[in-house]
Amino acid sequence: MIEKEVTILNRAGLHTRPAATLVKLASKYKSDFYIIQDNLVVNGKSIIGVMTLCAEQGSKLKLRFEGEDEEEAAKEIVEYFNRGFDEL
């Protein structure tokens, strides 16, 4: 299991478009992917779940990856967060 902390960098936050991209990225991997915000844990492969997160600019989220390709999954998804969802 890998856990990473990420910060939302783009001004608009984790809105619908990046939520969809996240789910698409996560679905390429076999590993389970969860996003944790405070007490809320959502399945990162479920678009409706990711859309319930209220993550504005500056919010911190914990990402959890678990499965055979967890390293690759973590790398690509953390990078997507660090690029500010390509909206910087």
Place this chain on the structure above:
Amino acid sequence: MNSDLINTENKSRNRIYKGIPAAPGYVIGPVFVYQKEQIEIFPSVSLDIDYELNALEFAIERSKKELKKVVDLSKQKLNERITGIFEAHLLILEDENLLSAIRDKIQNQRHSAEYAVETEFNQYLNLMRQSNDPAMLERANDIEDIKSRIIRNIQRKRWESKFKQSVIVVAKNLTPADTILFTRNDVLAFVSEMGGLTSHTAILARALNIPAVVGIHGISKELKNDETIIVDGFEGLIISNPDEETLNDYKIKIQKYLERKKKYEELRNIPCKTKDNHRVTLLANIDFLDEIPFAISSGAEGVGLYRSENLFFQKGTFPTEAEQVEAYLDLAEKFYPHTVTIRTFDLGGDKIFLEEGYEENNPFLGWRGIRLLLDMPDVLKTQFRAILISSTYRNLRVMIPMVSSLEEIIKAKEVFEEAKKELRSAGIKFDEKIKFGIMVEIPSIVYCLKEASKYIDFISVGTNDLTQYLLAVDRGNEKVFNSYQEFHPALIRVLRQITKELHKTKVEISICGEIASNLKAVSLLLGLGYNVLSVSEYLLPEIKKLILNIKLNDCKKLAVKCLQATSQNEIINLINDFYKKSKGENNESI
């Protein structure tokens, strides 16, 4: 006969409804009230699990088909960003996590398909609606729409969204999908009870160039099919039963607006770039709120300077916090998503300041701008509070005028922080990341900009005052007027110095003085490194036309020459030649 008369009188009375101006434009036309059937779901147990599962699969497939139609229309008519939202909605219909939970409810808890969809979606919706972030509530509305779509398809019902004549669509709630499906018809305007400026429907209406007014409670019950109404998408007004006078007023408004719009239209949606592909941002200077429609249709990408002191002049005294909030919110809403820079009151100097018996020998070197405001901390704090309160759309910036030293910046920011603190403790929300900037119009601050960059997010160069303070010439004094040289070599060098001082800092630079609105000066400013110009709205399209036709590289060469020039005449000749040449090229290309 008598009663007829009363009737006519009643008929001729305007009924005005005030809402939120979601997309600009004026329209007079007939109403089409769009009513959706309310879906009611009751807890129900089903004995036929297979039947329910099949009904669910059928509804999911049909909903997908419908949403694909929406995505296709969006691709044709709108941009990728908006299409992305609909594509995400389509993904919800493929969300295995969600679908298996719904199936599980049907299989193990014997829910009917619609009740299973209802309860499973509501878990997420309830979470979203706990938030007080408007964007989140908006998202909840979108998801509610998807839920209703699936349930409607389980019930095998259809909604009609096609009609023959040109109409103003009036509805209780317009979902983004409705909005886009309606565009297969000739829609003159959208009016809805629900929704705000940031609602996806409002964003869509703006992108589709269809006027829209939202947030008028009860309007779908007030208006009747086919009645003629006026939609004022600038002010957010609906006028039903318009009398002759109002109709005529609006016909004139529409005519004027269309004339201007036509002139602006061809240029409006072209990105402002030089021939060698360098982006230039053109903003509008605003004095009075009624200039807003023209600034928007000119293609301004925001307001670089709102001269808030005009609120003072209109009232004859300082406007209250509430009066200011009204004005600033108006700007924020109408320009959304573009940014509006509000400059705090710039009083004193040539702008008469009413205090009985108060006179100065040297008003231009006296009590004015931020100096005056720092001596009236309550006035300044009230203004900061008003700007902060209006900042919830996150598109306002605040700027202080006539700054001559770092201390003034620091003191003003202290007042700014106090204002924020007050709002926080009162539980009033505002944009925590609101940007703070200064006017650069006194030469002394030019040489402190590197240090100032720690305290500020942006600057705006005001060349009129900068010139008169640099040259020690009162531009209002006829006797020395000739010494006021707009293109004095020293000014050009100071403009260069400003960009140099801020090089490698994160401070954003724009320029808002008269020079930026001078067609001939634009190339020089670009060459000096200014790529955000705030100009008079009526000149904006002309300036854009010019920029599309020049190369930044050539502008840089022009700037180098002008920086070496030793007289204003030399500089004027250089920019005139350049201007003629760029116009000449323009003619050739046509």
